Amino acid sequence: MGEAALLLFWPALVGYAEAALAYAGETVRPGRPARFAVWGVRLGWLAQTALLAAQAVRADGFPWASWAGSLNLFVWLTVGVYLIWGCRASFRLLGLVIMPLAVALFVVAWAAGGAGDARRSDFGDVFLVFHVGLVLAAFAGFTVAAALAALYLWQERRLKRHAPGVLRLRAPALASLDRLTGRTIAVALPALVLGIGVGFGRLEADGGGFDATMAVTLLAGALYAAYLVLRYEVGWHGRRGAYLALAGFLVVLIVRIGLTPVSHF
């Protein structure tokens, strides 16, 4: 692993880990920890951005073609999507779900060599940028949607059980969480469809077989499409929608962690 990459990996990891701990602290003593957490996310994300830039410069091409490399990029995209909402006071608790996951995946990416010097891929850069970029962006969106759904279920449970401290912790309203989950999936799903389309286009041109990763990715797409239909057409608001979003995310996790999404191409 290059020294520059190492120099940037650790600040990013420390930032994310500090944020994860601070968000946990926020549930115990609300107020100040959340402010520290947001700064941890921001600084960590900036350090990871620099890490990705350094990798891009050294690799002389698309550097995240490996499974571990794509995981690194996926973490960056997920935290980036979170940052869109995470800075709002009422949505900070979303980090309670996102940041521990980001830390775990970032460590896995590093252990598997995805956060160090990247090699150039054998495949065309344009194809990889579109295919990997779109699929990973969609997965990042689904991850944030899952975090929103998880936060919904947690907050709903507290409201249902009349938790005495339910008002002490600043959390988004259930309606906002539900609405944002739907919107995030509505944006992420077209990106996934496009990414899959590009993948099939190359498959058609260069030949190759249909494998488990493709099948499970299609299953994820089908689940999220079902979510959108049920939510907007049938009225599956709230708890049922949240469970479905989490089920979709489980499939995404199988694709991301259990199977190799890029190297098989």
Add this chain to the structure above:
Amino acid sequence: MHVVLVGTSHHRAPVELRERLAFGSRLGGELVSRLAGGDGEAVALSTCNRACLYLAHADRDAARGRAVAAFVELAGLTAKELEPALYVKEDAEAAQHLFRVAAGLDSLIPGEAQILGQVRAAWEAAAEEGATSVVLNRLFRQALHVGKRVRTETGIGETPASVSSAAAELAARVFGDLGGKRVLVLGAGKMGELTVLNLVLRGAERPVVANRSLEGAERLAERFGGRAVGLDALDRELERADVVVASTGAEGLVLTADRVAHALRRRRGRSMFFIDIAVPRDLDPAINDLDGCYLYDIDDLERVVKESVAGRREEAVRAEEIVAEETEKFRAWQLALDVVPAIALLRAFAEDVRAGELDRARGWLAALSESERKAVESLTSQIVNKLLHPPTVRMKQAAAAADGVVYAETVRRLFGLGEDER
């Protein structure tokens, strides 16, 4: 100048005595004019929990005497009878007390927001009477800053402190913005009215009031510009309502879970929030088990309020740190006041010397061009400022360490400042 506070509050005086010591805006205006006199400053703060007189005067004993006499007159008691109910605080201690009051730390419920407006009103009223000047203006301006800072930097005012506001806050935790949300009220009781008020203040639509007696329903509906219906229209209204507030005097359940489940089916899963503040309860507890329904009865709400107030007390610890920090700033500023006249005299003396010397050199200065003359003016000003900067800073530092008066007197003597006045 010393700051003297004489006052009483719910900590020391029962409501009967506080009533006698309370003063309205007219009486307060007269009081501050009289107490400020020609040589001091005064602000009178009167709320339902406290009556305080803040005075700034060179003679602290005289200020204290005037304030106590004013309270004795108001109460119609002797000084000895009134003494146990009054507290007297001076300078930094008085400032600290005002900052705690403005931050809501001295209120019955920590973080209570109304007090900040009352502090502002008291200060503005005194300023209108011409009873405030440098010291109390600074003190009250800083008190308002402390109040805002505490509310921004701590969570002391974020959680509700009453059952009705907690109910509205909980509804907001379900729906987010309450704008456009429909409220159905069952019964026309006082508690229900307060809860509806909180919901409407947060943007909820005008309520529909359902009551056994249409007359009672109309009275409450009219108060909020809403609509009154009989209990026979309950099912229809339930389908449309987002928030249901129940506070009837009925003996049994007014609304069962089955009826709500029926309404939910027609609502396509949209959530509902139920507030049951009636005893005995109006709403079937099983409503809370329905998907998308949240039911809080009076006990649940009281538990939430209790926890919320406990949270405010925890935040109060952080607020006290802010108050201590700001009190220290005020103390340093007040001590620096001792050296301000000496600094002003020193600067005036230096400016006189500079202007005099330039005047004497008028002859040869006339030979210079306009821009050259301006350069000489600027140069001499800069020399004077640079020479005076270190003694000015040192005097202010010495003032903060309580040696200010000694330094000020030394400067006066060394430069012969203010000798004409003596």
